Amino acid sequence: MTTLNTTLPARVSPLVGLRQTASLAWRGLVQIRHNPMELGDLSFQPIMFVLLFTYLFGGAVMGDPVKYLQFMLPGIIVQSGLMATMNTGMGLSTDLHKGFFDRLQSLPIARWSPLAGRVVSDVVKQGWSMTILLATGYLIGFRATQGVVAVLAAFGLMLTFSLLASWFAVFCGTIADEPEKVMMYGFTAIFPLSFLSNAYVPTATLPGWLQAFVKINPVTQLGDALRGLLTGGPVAQHALLGLLGGLVIAVICAPLALLRLKRR
Structure with missing residues (x-):
């Protein structure tokens, strides 16, 4: 009688892990077809923010809503991108509590690919x-x-930063004991980063003691880089500093998220 060898491989190669990541990322995108409202927060909230900030604060800040829109829109793109990363943490936490990740752990799959697939x-x-x-x-x-070309570069820059910053949301998703708490953890960090920046007001208008933090804030750096790409101005240094901030987030949070997931 022939005995089948059912031993699973101890390790998964990086190339196979990337293919698994792509498959899981596709799963996340296909779900939109069955639940189009997943895009609701990513559609209605941006429109609301643009309209509210332009017409409520444009005249007060710069005397002209359209002039303020030219300054503010790149900053609001960064803020919305950061806030949207928390959907990653929410989705991950839901998968964890529904047992989806438990089923994945029984398969010959790279331990990092479910997290990376969600992020992508x-x-x-x-x-x-x-x-x-x-x-x-x-x-x-x-x-x-x-x-x-500059608009496409702005997309590439913002999505690269989101890819890095999403690991903070992933970490929040692994430590939250229920999905609803992910937003509470995430916004505690995202709101100070978003509003203590030059996303909505020029740095020069802020108190001197606050300017020191605003200038090193990665949201400020990324916002200035997007302004350069979309409306003109310096780009390279701001883009590098903004991506460096995102890289620091990823380097700290990605290992912690993997460790936390391993211990669940």
Whole structure:
């Protein structure tokens, strides 16, 4: 009688892990077809933010809503991107509590691929959110003056930063004892980063003691890089510093998330 060898491989190669990541990312995107409202937060909230900030604060900050929109829209793209990363943590926490990850652990799969697959699928969704922001801005007067290539570079820069920063949301998803707490943990960090920046007001208008933090805030650096790509100005140094901030987040949070997931 022949005995089948059912021993699973001890390790999964990086190439196989990448294929598994792509499959799990595709799973996250296909779910939109069955639940289109997953894109609701990434569609309605950006539109609301653009309209509210432009018409409520544009006249007070710069005396002209359209002029303020040219300054503010790149900053609001960064803020919306950060907030959208928390959907990654929420989805991950839901999968954990529904037992989806328990089923994956019984398969010959790279331990990091479920986390990476979730991050990749949600970064693609953020591309949709950024498109909505720019389209809304164009409808009410925003104009990108640096050409199509610069706009595509802005997409690439923002999505790369989101890919790195999403690991903070992933870590929140692994430590939250229920999905609803992910947002509470995440916004505790995201709100100070978003509003203690030059996303909505020029740095020079802030008190001197606050300017020191605002200048080193990665949200400020990334916002200035997007302004350079969309409306003109320095790009390279701001982009590098912004991505460095995102890399620091990923280097700290990705190992902690994997360790936490392993111990669950």
